[in-house]
Amino acid sequence: MLAVPVIALGTTVLLGFVVAIVPVFPIEPVVIGAAVATHGWAVPIGIAAGLGQAAGKTVVLLGTRGAVKAAWIQRLASRWSKPPSSSGRFIQRVTAGLDRPVLAAPIVFLAAGTGIPPLAIVVFYAAKTRMSWLLFFLVALAGRMLFFTAIALVPGFFTS
Secondary structure: OOHHHHHHHHHHHHHHHHHHHOOOOOOHHHHHHHHHHHOOOHHHHHHHHHHHHHHHHHHHHHHHHHHHOOHHHHHHHHHOOOOOOHHHHHHHHHHHHHHOHHHHHHHHHHHHHHOOOOHHHHHHHHOOOOOOHHHHHHHHHHHHHHHHHHHHHHHHHOOO
């Protein structure tokens, strides 16, 4: 009987990792389905999803770190820049916060734990900062584990 939860944990880590790099579908339904299928393994399922997502986003951070600083990408980005809208001003404030070491970790934690601002966007801005990949991974791991554990616990409220 232990085989089902172990397979669900492994699958959740793997899917979380893949979807963090290539967001082809949301991982939340997988987390809910695995939590329902494993009966009582909601917290480990949430932790597994958080681990996969944090590892995947860290790979994205490391992969884009050099690319974001490339001169040709900077020229391309400046060519397509527009005057900031209200959402643009919000993103400017977030990026300014990421440039400050005191605010960088809380912003990543907030993005990982709540999705505001989206972690998929924050990871690209964090790649331009001096934040270490290990700090990014640990903060994203904490936020994603809380986020997915909360999601995995939701079906328990509706079952006996």
